[in-house]
Amino acid sequence: MTTQNLLLELFVEELPPKALKALGEAFSHTLAESLRASGLATAQSAVTAFASPRRLGAHISGVRAHADDKPVSQKLMPVAVALDAAGNPTPALLKKLGALGFDAAVVPQLKRQPDGKAEALFLDTVVKGATLADGLQKALDEALTKLPIPKVMQYQLADGWTSVNFVRPAHGLVALHGADLVSIKALGLVSGRETHGHRFEADVDPVVVQDADHYARQLEEQGAVIAGFAARHAEIARQLKVAADREGLVPIHDPALLDEVTALVERPNVLLCQFEEEFLAVPQECLILTMKANQKYFPLLDAAGKLTNKFLIVSNIRPADPSRVVGGNERVVRPRLADAKFFFDQDRKKTLASRVEGLAKVVYHGKLGTQGERVERVRGIARAIGERLGGADLAAQADTAANLAKADLLTDMVGEFPELQGIMGGYYARGDGLGDTIATAIEDHYKPRFAGDELPRNDVGVAVALADKLETLVGLFGIGQLPTGDKDPFALRRHALGVVRMLVERELALDIDALIDTAVKTFGPLIADPAKTVGLVVDFMFDRLAVSLRDQGYAAQEIDAVLSRRSSRVHEVPRALAAVKAFAALPEAASLAAANKRVGNILNKSEGVAGTVPDPARFVEPQEQALFEALRTANGPSTAAFERGDYSASLQALAVLKAPVDAFFDGVMVNAEDPALRANRLALLASLHAAMNRVADLSKLAS
Template identity: 75%
Template sequence: MNTKNLLVELFVEELPPKALKKLGEAFGEALAVGLVEQGLVDRNELSRVTKFASPRRLAVLVPKVQSRADDKPVRQKLMPVSVALTADGQATPALLKKLAALGADASVLPHLKRAVDGKAETLFLDSTQPGVTLADGLQKALDEALAKLPIPKVMTYQLADGWSSVNFVRPAHGLVALHGADVVPVRTLGLVAGRETHGHRFEAAHDPIVLHDADSYASQLAEHGAVIAGFAERRAELVRQLQAAAARQGLKPVEDEALLDEVTALVERPNVLLCRFEPEFLQVPQECLILTMKANQKYFPLLDAAGKLTNQFLIVSNIRPDDPSRVIEGNERVVRPRLADAKFFFDQDRKKPLADRVAGLAKVVYHGKLGTQGERVERVRHIARGIAEQLGLQLGGETLAAQADQAAQLAKADLLTDMVGEFPELQGIMGAYYARHDGLAPAVADAIEDHYKPRFAGDALPRNPVGTVVALADKLETLAGLFGIGQLPTGDKDPFALRRHALGVIRMLVERELPLQLDALVAAAAQAMGPLLTDKLAAANLLDFIYERLAGSLREQGYSAQEVEAVLSLRPVRLADIPKRLAAVRAFAALPEAASLAAANKRVSNILKKSEGGADAGAEVNTGLLKEPAEAALYEALQAVAPRADAGFTAGDYTGSLQALAALKAPVDAFFDDVMVNAEDAALRANRLALLARLHAAMNRVADLSRLAA
C-alpha cells in the first residue's frame, strides 16, 4: 500500500499561553493514535510523529499514512450448533435471522466454521472487513482528538453563517489536511480542509501561505510566514538568544522553566532585546522585583555572578523592527510603575514592626472550622515549643524554645503587609526582610522565611534548627487540623496539599536526623487542636497517612517493596533511623543465609499466630524440657547470638545486628527438621512455643524479616 506523510493544522486565534504546550502535545498524540487504531498508520511510527504548536496553530505531521487501511478478516460468533442446525443439518429460523442481521443468508451455510466455545460446539462466520478510507478515518480521528483536548476553558462563538455556533478553546479560522500534496476532505468546527494557512500577523512575506505538501509545512512557515512552528524548536531558539544576550553583558538570566514555556507560547518568532531600569529600585528586595517582572511583564531579569539582581533585564518581542529602540523604550516605560509600586509597598510595610501586626491575624479567617490565623498561630507556637524543648538546644545565649516561639508567633504576620497582599508568593520571604529590619535575631528571621519549606519535591529544607522546628510545627498543625475535621485527600484530589506537608515532615525528620518520635509528634499536634478535633480517630489516621507517604517515597528512591515493608511493618517511630534500617536489610538479604532465615521467620510467625492464645516473647524457656538435641542446640545458639544482635540494635548498628543472626541458620533449619512444635504434651508444646517466641523477638527488632521471604 502506498503511504505518504499526513499534515493536519488547525489555525485559531491566540491560544492560552499556559495551556499551549499541553494542547499541542495532546492534539498530536490523540490524532496519531486515532489513525493507528483504524489501521491507517503502523504503531511503530508513533515515535516519529512531529507535533507543532504556536500561538495561533495546533498541527501534527504523521509519517507513512495509508490512503486506505488494509482489509482485515473478521470471525463473528453466531450460536451453538445445537441451536443453529436441525437434526438433518438445515439452518434453523434462529440462525437465518442471525445471518440476515449480519447481511448474509443461507447461501453461506456451507462456509460456516465449527469450533468449541466453552463446552458447546459453536458456528462462526468468517468474512472480510473493508479497510477504512483516509477521509473517513481522519474525520473520526480528528473529531475524537478535538473532543479529548485538555481545554482549560471553552468558548462559544458563531460561525460565518451567523446562525450556527460551536464550542472550542478559541475561535478557529482555518483547517489544513494534506496527504502528501493531496487535500483530504475533512471538516470540523464549521471549517472545510484546504491547503492554505497564515504566518506571522505582521511579518509574513506571503498571506495566505499555500502549502505545497505536508513535508514543506515547517519550512514554508519559517521562510514565508516568519513563524517557528515547533514549540520545542521555538523554545530552544528563545533560550539561545537569552543566553547570548546575557553573556554579552557578563550576566545570566533568571532560571524559570514555566516562564520559558509561557513566553514560548506567546511569540511566533522570538526576538530578545536588552532593557534597563533605574538603579535606585535595587534597594527593594530582589525577590519582589524579580516576581513583578516575571509575573506581570513576562520579562527575564538578569543576575550577576553572585546571583544578585542587576538593573538590566531581557524582553522577548514578537516583532523584529530594524530599529528596536521604540520597543525597548516602551517596555522600560511599562515596567517602571510596577517597580515603583513594589518600592512603595516595601517602604510602607517597614513603618510598622511585624510584632504590631500579630493582633490583626485574629481577624483573618484560616478555615471555617479551624478558626482564624491568630488562633492557628497559637497552636503552632504550642507545638513548636514542645518540639524545641525535646531537642533542648542552646543558640547564642537563648534557648531553641524561645527563638522558635518568637519565630512561630511572627511567621504569619507578613500576610497583613501590602507587599504580600500584592504578591502572595512572597509570604515568608517578606517576613524575613521585615524581621531583619526590626532587628530580630538572624535565626528567627531565617525561620520566618523557611517555615514554609520544603514547599515542593526537591525544595531545600529550613536552614537552621529554629526554622526546622517551626516548619515541623506548622505542617503538623495543618495535618492534624484538617484530619481532625475530616478533610482528607481523596484519589488525586488534595486541595490542602496534605501529601506535600506529610512528605515535608518526613524529609525534615529523616534528613536532619532528628531524635524525635513520630507518634509523639502527631499526638502533640492533635492535643494542640483541643476541641476542634472532632474526628476521634484523626491521630491514628494521620499516623497511617504519614507512613503511607513514607513508603511511597522510599519506593521512589529505589528501595524494593519487600525492603520497605520489612522495615515499615514494625512502624519505627524514629524516622531518622529508617535509612540505616533499610541499608541493614539490604545487606542482610545479600547473605547466603538470608533466604532460609526469612522463610523460617515466616514459618515461626505463622506458628505463633495459630497457637492458642499466642505465645509470650518474655516467657521463660525451661531448659529441663528441651528433650530434642535440635531444640537444645537452638536454645544455646540463641543464648550466644541474641545478646550480640541486641547490642548492635541498641548501639544503632543495624547492619551488625542483622548479620549476627546468620549464625542461627543451621540450628533453625535443624529445629524444623527434627522437632515437632505442636507436641501432644502441653508442657513441651508451651516450652517450644516460648523458644520460638524468643527467636521471633530476636530476629525482628530491626525489620520483619518474614517480609523478605519469597
C-alpha cells in the same frame, strides 16, 4: 503499499498560553494513535507536533492512503440454536445473517468451532481497510474530543446560525498526504492547503502549503512563524543565553516561564532592557516576581546570583530598529517596580510584632478559628519541639519565630504577591532587628514547599516548620478534611512529606507519635476524637513515607519489612533499609526469611500459649538445645550492634542461625501433646522471632 508523510493543521485564534504545550502534545498523539489503530500508520511512524499561539498541527511519517483489508471471524450463535435437527438454518440464524447483510446462501460457508462446552457457528468475512480520508476524519474527530481544553467557548459560524464549541474559534484546516489534499471537515471548516503566518511580518498571506514536508519551512520562510513548540522553545533559550552572555550575566532559570513565553510568540526576538538601579533596594524576590508574573520578562542575575537592573524580553516582532520596543517595555515595567518599592517602604513602617494582634481578625478555617488562634497552636507545638531538640533556649527562639511567622500575611507586599509569604517576613524581621536566626526561621517555616525543595536552614526554622505542618495536618484530619483520591485541596500530602523529610534528612531523634499527640492537645475541644486523630495522622505519615521511599528506588519488600514495625523514630528508617538490603543479599537470607514467616504464623495461631522465656531444662530434642545455644550466642552481638545503631551488623549477626533453625524445623514437633513442652518450644520460637524482627519484619522478604 507505498506511503507518504501526512500533515494536519488546525488554524485558530490565540490559544491559552499555559495550556498550549499540553494541547499540542495531546492533539498530535491522539491523531497518530487513531491512525495506527486504523492501520493507516505504523508504530514506526514518527510524529512531530506543531503548536503555536494560532495553530495546532502534526506531521506523521509513513502514512498509507488505504489500510489493508482485514479478515475477521465473527461468532454468530451456538449450533444448537442456529440449526434444526435436519441441519437447516433456523429463523434465528437467518435473522442474524440478514442483520449482517447476508442471506441463506452463505450458510454452507459457516464454520463450526468449539466454543466452551458447546459448538458455535462462525462467519469469516473480510473487512475493507479504511481510506485515509475516512481514517483521518475519525482521527481528527477523536483528537478534538480528547483535547485537554481548560475552558470551552461557544461561537457562531459564518452562516450566523450554527454554533460550535471549541477552545477558540477555528478559521482554517490543512490536510495534506504528501502533496495530495485529503478531504475532511471539522468545526464548520473544509480542509485545504492554505494557512496563515505572522499577523504583521509574514512575507506571503495566505501561505499555500506545497506538501506535508515543506510545511514548517514554508511557515518560517514565508510566514515568519516557527510552528513547532520545541523548535521555538529551543530558539528562545538560545537567544536568551546569547543576550545574557553578551552582558556577562545569567537569565533567571524558570522552565514554566520559558514554556509560557514560548506559547505567547510565533517569531521570538530577545531584546535587552533595563530599569533604574534605585529599585534594587527592594528585595530581589519582589522584583523578580513582578517581572516574571506580570510582564513575562527574564530578570538577569550576576555570577553571585544577585539581581541586576537588566532584564530580557521576548518580543513577537523583529523591527529593524528595536528601540521603541525596548523603550516601551522599560516604561511598562517601571510602574510595577515602583509599586513593589511603595509596598516595601509602607510595610516597614510597622513592625511584625505590631501586626500579630491583627491575625485574630483573619479567619483561618470555619471550624478551626482564626489565624491568631492558629498561631497560638503553632507556638505551643514549636516550643515543645524546640525543648526536645535544644532545651529552653531553642524553645524560646522557636516560640518567638512562630509568633511572628504569619504576621507578614497582613503586609501590602504579601497581599499583592501571596507567593512571597515567609520570604517577606524574613526581610521585615531583619529590619526590626530580630537577628538572622529568627529572620531565617520565619523565611524558612513554609519549607519544604514542594518535592525536592530545600529544608529549613537552622534548628529554629525546623522547629517552626514542623509545628506549622503538624498543626495543619492534625487540625484538618481532626475535623474530617482528609485527602480523597486525587483531591487534596489543603496539600496535606505535601505537608506530611515535608515532616517526614525533615525528620529523616535532618536525623531528628523525635518520636513521631509523641509529636502528633502534642499537636492534638493544642486544639483542645476542637478535636472531638483525639485518639482517632492521632491514629489517622500517624497512618497517613507512614503512607507518605512509603511513597517517598518507593520514589527513591527502594524495593517494595524492603520498605514493607522496615515500616511494618511502625517505629516512631522515623529518622532511623534509612539505616534500617540499608541493613535489610544488605541482609537480603546474604545467602542465608531467603531461608531465614521463610523461617521467620513460619515462626510468625505458628505464634499467631498459638497466642497466649507460649511461655515468657524458654527453659533449657525442658528441652527434649538436641535440635532445641542447639537452636537455644546458637540464638544465645548470636543474640549478644546482635543486640549490642542494634543498641549502638549499627543495624546492618545486628541483622548479619543472625545469619549463623540458618543451620540450627532449619534443623529445628526438621527434627522438632512444636505442637507437642504435652502442654508444658509445647509452651517451652513456643517460648523458644518467640525469642527467635523477637531477635530476628528487632530491626525489621524479615518475614516480609519471603517470596
